[in-house]
Structures are given as C-alpha cells and as structure tokens.
Amino acid sequence: MAEVSVRDVSKRFGATAALDGVSMDFADGGFCALLGPSGSGKTTLLRVIAGFVAPDAGAILIGGRSVARTPVEKRDIGFMFQNYALFPNMSVAENVGFGLRARKVGAAAERRRVAEALALVRLDGLGDRRPHALSGGQKQRVALARAFVTNPQVLLLDEPLSALDKALRVEMQSELKRIQREIGITTIFVTHDQEEALTLADRVGILREGRLIETGAPREVYNAPSTVFAARFLGDANIFEGRAEGAVLRLPDGTAVRIPPGSDGAAAFAVRPENMRVSLAPPDAPGVDSVRGDLVQRVFAGAMTTCVVTVCGRPMKIVAPDREVADLPEAGPVWVSWDRARMMAIPHP
Amino acid sequence: MAQPLGPGDARRAALLLTPAYLWLTAAVFLPLSAMLFFSLLSDAPFRGADWRFTLDNYRAFFATDVYATLLWKSLRLGLTVTALCVVIGFPCAWVLAKTIRGRAREALFLLIILPFWSNSLVRVFSWAIVLRGNGALDWLAGLFSSGDVRLGLLFTPTAVVIGLVHSYLPYVILTTYLALQAIDDTLIEAARSMGADRRTIFRRLVLPLSLPGLAAGAVLVFVPVVGSFMEPRILGGRFGAYFGTVIEDQFVAVFNWPLGAALSFILLAVVLAILSAAAPVLRRAQGAAA
Ligand SMILES: Nc1ncnc2c1ncn2[C@@H]1O[C@H](COP(=O)(O)OP(=O)(O)OP(=O)(O)O)[C@@H](O)[C@H]1O
Ligand SMILES: [Mg+2]
Numbered sequence: 016m017a018e019v020s021v022r023d024v025s026k027r028f029g030a031t032a033a034l035d036g037v038s039m040d041f042a043d044g045g046f047c048a049l050l051g052p053s054g055s056g057k058t059t060l061l062r063v064i065a066g067f068v069a070p071d072a073g074a075i076l077i078g079g080r081s082v083a084r085t086p087v088e089k090r091d092i093g094f095m096f097q098n099y100a101l102f103p104n105m106s107v108a109e110n111v112g113f114g115l116r117a118r119k120v121g122a123a124a125e126r127r128r129v130a131e132a133l134a135l136v137r138l139d140g141l142g143d144r145r146p147h148a149l150s151g152g153q154k155q156r157v158a159l160a161r162a163f164v165t166n167p168q169v170l171l172l173d174e175p176l177s178a179l180d181k182a183l184r185v186e187m188q189s190e191l192k193r194i195q196r197e198i199g200i201t202t203i204f205v206t207h208d209q210e211e212a213l214t215l216a217d218r219v220g221i222l223r224e225g226r227l228i229e230t231g232a233p234r235e236v237y238n239a240p241s242t243v244f245a246a247r248f249l250g251d252a253n254i255f256e257g258r259a260e261g262a263v264l265r266l267p268d269g270t271a272v273r274i275p276p277g278s279d280g281a282a283a284f285a286v287r288p289e290n291m292r293v294s295l296a297p298p299d300a301p302g303v304d305s306v307r308g309d310l311v312q313r314v315f316a317g318a319m320t321t322c323v324v325t326v327c328g329r330p331m332k333i334v335a336p337d338r339e340v341a342d343l344p345e346a347g348p349v350w351v352s353w354d355r356a357r358m359m360a361i362p363h364p
Numbered sequence: 365m366a367q368p369l370g371p372g373d374a375r376r377a378a379l380l381l382t383p384a385y386l387w388l389t390a391a392v393f394l395p396l397s398a399m400l401f402f403s404l405l406s407d408a409p410f411r412g413a414d415w416r417f418t419l420d421n422y423r424a425f426f427a428t429d430v431y432a433t434l435l436w437k438s439l440r441l442g443l444t445v446t447a448l449c450v451v452i453g454f455p456c457a458w459v460l461a462k463t464i465r466g467r468a469r470e471a472l473f474l475l476i477i478l479p480f481w482s483n484s485l486v487r488v489f490s491w492a493i494v495l496r497g498n499g500a501l502d503w504l505a506g507l508f509s510s511g512d513v514r515l516g517l518l519f520t521p522t523a524v525v526i527g528l529v530h531s532y533l534p535y536v537i538l539t540t541y542l543a544l545q546a547i548d549d550t551l552i553e554a555a556r557s558m559g560a561d562r563r564t565i566f567r568r569l570v571l572p573l574s575l576p577g578l579a580a581g582a583v584l585v586f587v588p589v590v591g592s593f594m595e596p597r598i599l600g601g602r603f604g605a606y607f608g609t610v611i612e613d614q615f616v617a618v619f620n621w622p623l624g625a626a627l628s629f630i631l632l633a634v635v636l637a638i639l640s641a642a643a644p645v646l647r648r649a650q651g652a653a654a
C-alpha cells in the first residue's frame with residue numbers, strides 16, 4: 016500500500032502547540048500505535064495525516080509523495096473518528112457502503128463488501144438499523160467497518176476499540192490485526208490502552224505535549240525506554256532517582272543501590288513491577304539487589320497480586336503471582352528485590 | 365428512545381401541556397371559530413343588519429372564476445417567493461453556520477435579524493422608494509451604464525416578489541442555520557475521508573440532514589406569502605390584485621366580512637391541503653437521499 020512519513024510537522028491552535036516538530040515514519044503495511052496523555056496531540060497528528068488540518072510547518076508524505084496539495088477525499092484513507100461520526104440519516108449498511116458508493120464499485124459489489132465488513136466486526140444482520148438504535152460498542156464497530164471497507168492505503172483509527180468490553184475488545188483486536196495483515200494496510204491507531212498498543216502494534220510512538228518523545232518497537236520501548244515519562248507511561252515503572260557514585264546510586268535517604276555497568280550519565284533507573292519481588296528477608300543470590308521497604312497495601316486481582324511498598328518515601332508497585340506473596344503480612348517491613356540485569360538505565364528525564 | 369408513558373407521566377404531561385392548550389384555545393381556536401361563524405352569515409351582524417346562516421359566501425367563490433384565478437396567482441407568488449428564499453437562504457445559512465466564526469458571525473446575524481426590528485410598512489415603503497422610476501435603483505444602474513436608465517420596477521409583479529423575499533428571507537436563513545448548525549463537522553469530514561466529493565456530500569448528507577429546517581422555513585414563508593396583501597398593494601400597483609388583497613378588501617373596503625371570512629377559510633383549506641400533500645413527499649425525499 017503506502018508508507019507514511021511525517022516530517023517535522025508543527026501545528027498550533029492559538030497558544031497551544033498541539034504538535035511541535037513531530038517526525039515519524041510509518042512503514043508500508045506497518046501497524047503503529049500512538050500513545051500519550053489526553054491533549055498530547057494524538058488526534059491532531061491523525062488529522063494532519065488525513066488532511067483535515069493543514070500543518071503550520073513540515074510535510075506529510077504518503078507513498079513517498081508530498082500530499083500538501085492533495086485534499087482529504089483524494090488521499091485514499093480510512094479514518095475512524097473518536098466520536099464515530101456515523102451518518103444519522105443512513106442505515107448501518109448505507110453508512111458502511113458510503114465510501115464504496117463514492118468509489119462507484121457497483122451495487123452488487125457494494126452489498127457484498129458491506130456484508131463482509133459487517134460480518135468481520137460481528138454485526139451481521141444489523142445492516143438495516145439506524146445509528147441511534149445501536150449501543151456504543153456497536154456504533155464503534157460500524158465506524159471501524161466503515162473505515163476499512165474501502166481497502167484504503169492508510170487506515171487512521173482514533174481510539175478504535177475504547178468502548179468495547181474486555182472480551183469483545185480482545186476479539187476485535189485480533190480481528191483488526193488479521194484484517195490489517197491480510198490487506199496489508201498501513202495503519203496508525205491511537206489508544207489509551209497500553210496493553211493494546213503493545214499487543215497489536217509493531218511500532219509505538221509516545222506523544223507528550225505535542226512532541227514525539229519516543230518511537231520504536233513495543234518490546235524495545237518497553238524494555239529500554241529512553242525517558243522516564245515513557246517508562247511510566249508504557250507499563251508501570253518503579254523509578255530510582257538519586258546521585259550516581261561509581262557503581263552505586265545513592266538514594267535521597269542515603270541507601271545505596273547497585274546500578275548496571277555502563278550507565279554513566281543516566282537520568283534515572285527503573286524496574287518494572289513484574290520484575291520485582293517482595294520478601295521478608297533479603298534474598299541472597301548473585302546478581303540480585305534489594306532494598307528495605309514498608310509494605311503498605313496488598314491488592315488481590317485474580318492471577319496477580321499488586322503490592323505497594325514504600326521505599327525511601329516513595330510508593331513502589333510490585334506485581335507477583337498471589338502464591339508468592341500469600342504468606343506476607345498485610346503490612347509491615349519487607350525487602351524489595353530484583354535482578355540487576357532487569358534494571359533499566361534511562362538516559363533522559 | 366420513546367418509552368411508553370406510565371399513568372403518572374401522562375398526568376404530568378397533561379399538566380405541563382395545559383398552558384399551551386389554553387393559549388392555543390385563546391389565540392387560535394376562538395378567532396378561527398369566530399371567523400367560521402362569520403363565513404356562514406348572510407350579512408355582517410352589525411348595525412342591526414338582518415342575518416341568517418347560509419353557504420352563499422362559499423358558493424360565491426365558485427360562481428365566477430375571478431377568485432380561483434387570483435388564488436392561483438397567489439399560490440404561484442407563494443411558490444416563487446418560497447423558492448427564491450430557499451435558493452438564496454440556504455447558501456447564506458451555510459456560510460453562517462459552517463464558514464464564519466466568532467465576531468463576524470454575530471455581526472452578520474444582526475444584519476439578518478435587522479429587518480425584523482423595523483416596521484414592515486416602513487420596510488415595504490422603503491422598497492417603493494428604491495424601486496420607483498428615477499428612484500435609488502435607477503440612479504445606481506445609471507452609474508454603471510451610459511444614459512438614462514429606467515428599470516421601472518415599481519408597480520410590477522417583480523417588485524412584489526422582491527419586497528416579499530426581503531421580508532421573509534430571514535425565516536429560511538434562521539431555520540436552515542439551526543439545522544446546519546446541528547450537523548457535526550466530523551460527519552462532513554468522515555464523508556470526505558471516504559472519498560466523497562462536495563456534490564455527493566451535499567446530496568446525501570447535508571441536504572437530507574437540513575431538510576427539516578429548510579422545510580420549516582419554507583412553510584413559514586409560503587403560508588403568509590399566499591395570503592399577503594400589504595406588499596402586493598404597495599409595490600404591485602395595478603398588478604397588485606391577489607387573493608390576499610381581495611380578502612382584505614372585504615374587511616376594510618367593502619365591509620363584506622362574511623365573504624372575506626369565507627375566502628380566508630378557502631385559502632386556509634387550500635394551504636393545508638398543499639402542506640399535507642407535501643409532507644410525505646418531503647419525508648420520502650429525506651429517506652431516499654440517504
Ligand atoms: N480545533 C482546535 N482548536 C483549538 N485547540 C485544539 C483544537 N484541536 C485540538 N486542540 C488542542 O490541541 C491539543 C491536542 O489535542 P488533541 O485532540 O490532538 O489531543 P489528544 O491527544 O487526541 O487527546 P485525547 O486523548 O483527549 O483525545 C489540546 O490541547 C487541544 O485542546
Ligand atoms: Mg483524541
């Protein structure tokens with residue numbers, strides 16, 4: 016289909032810089048997730064790529080060609096809106112068939128492809144409904160079907176699965192992944208669900224206040240984030256900040272923590288909650304470090320239990336299988352430990 | 365969305381609707397009944413005149429073809445003015461609702477509402493001044509061409525149409541504006557993202573969604589224009605005889621109130637018949653365009 020390049024794009028709305036020098040390449044047939052807090056510019060980036068808003072500076076390239084002079088309707092995109100934007104005067108089938116009719120595919124082909132798309136999003140038989148007679152999740156799936164039914168070059172999805180329940184979301188995720196792979200559409204989607212981003216995408220981008228602060232493969236960004244913000248935003252992270260003194264990090268209260276070699280100049284260190292353990296005594300194993308803490312909370316959540324331990328005045332989160340922490344007291348002094356190799360050095364704040 | 369009303373709901377609804385019904389009774393039903401009563405009399409019941417019930421006033425309409433001709437003329441006037449108002453009003457409403465924002469929109473709104481604030485008689489007379497031979501319009505046209513220009517628009521059917529369109533255009537603009545305003549911009553963006561050109565978007569999305577507003581505006585124009593008498597009289601001159609002026613004559617000049625009332629009722633019946641015939645057509649148009 017086509018690769019998409021965003022080159023140094025900026026967009027201001029009055030005093031807010033919705034996008035500030037964003038550059039990112041989206042590979043042909045790739046599946047990229049955009050993450051970021053509310054108001055960080057995710058929707059704006061999608062809208063700039065689609066052509067709904069012209070960037071103040073920078074360029075968008077689709078298939079290697081600048082689309083500065085290509086209007087939205089000629090860009091061959093599928094866009095799914097955060098608010099669905101279903102046409103209230105049309106039935107579900109007419110909504111989904113709208114783009115096909117604009118492309119003059121013929122009545123028979125339109126009917127067949129609409130039916131296929133509705134089947135893919137598990138809405139068979141609802142073609143005659145009007146949008147107002149659908150549930151939120153059903154509307155969302157109509158909007159999704161409408162976006163990909165035309166086999167566009169680029170699929171831009173703004174929080175495509177946010178209104179679905181867990182089971183349906185997982186089902187739709189794998190469906191989306193399958194469709195995307197089958198047709199090989201270059202897809203960029205915005206999500207607030209980091210798990211969704213990590214499972215679906217082959218690339219993630221993290222936006223913060225209009226800046227793209229991190230891009231990379233999900234595993235790469237998860238295991239070696241380059242900013243504290245990204246470490247916190249994508250998955251949870253327990254952050255150690257202090258003064259580096261050779262091979263140790265001096266925490267504010269004087270505790271020394273060993274840091275991985277070759278991490279000079281790192282702004283902070285982090286360990287993922289699932290890579291930490293809580294125990295009553297410090298484990299004595301090579302390559303394992305530990306600090307003293309105060310267990311303040313233990314939350315059972317099915318398979319995993321989350322423990323909150325105050326270390327050096329700051330809460331740290333540890334996720335462990337329930338049987339590992341079952342014999343801990345409800346609260347009290349404990350040791351928090353981790354493999355030194357699992358400690359991530361984060362270069363930027 | 366619509367849920368069956370419980371007994372409590374029905375009572376509360378009746379209570380809430382009571383003022384509206386009282387108002388309708390006082391403002392619509394009573395005058396109309398009085399008119400109906402008049403239309404069935406042989407003579408206005410004033411000055412001790414003798415009167416009895418009769419259908420003669422309604423028969424008078426069919427006795428000559430003068431009334432039918434004038435009614436037809438008025439209906440054509442109504443259609444022309446309504447069509448012009450729609451054709452001019454829709455783009456205005458579009459610009460107001462979708463392309464202009466902030467201060468400029470408020471200013472334009474004011475300009476559109478302004479005619480409502482001036483006395484309608486003053487408005488019509490000012491058109492007479494503009495349109496009369498040697499008047500403002502002729503003077504203006506003279507600026508752009510050589511020689512003496514005599515458009516001579518005053519006392520022509522065109523003058524009547526101009527005056528009426530000017531008076532009633534704001535209704536169409538306002539109702540259509542409200543309908544267009546309610547169309548979420550992302551709907552249009554969604555249509556564009558699916559590759560639809562402007563014509564398709566207008567035909568399949570904007571028009572059907574704004575049709576209720578447009579239709580409401582058209583009704584608000586059509587009904588009073590068919591019965592209008594002031595504009596035809598002042599701007600139409602000897603072409604100014606319409607069904608509305610004939611009715612007015614019965615009340616203020618000839619003092620044949622019963623005939624005037626009967627003609628009014630015939631007009632009302634015809635207009636209602638047209639509107640009820642148009643309603644399903646509109647509804648189908650809205651569905652079919654989708
Ligand atoms: N049309 C607009 N006019 C003015 N400001 C805007 C406009 N669109 C977006 N903004 C501002 O630009 C910034 C980025 O908005 P954007 O919609 O891209 O955020 P987002 O990352 O999609 O947030 P969310 O997760 O809440 O959807 C916000 O501060 C927003 O207020
Ligand atoms: Mg958004």
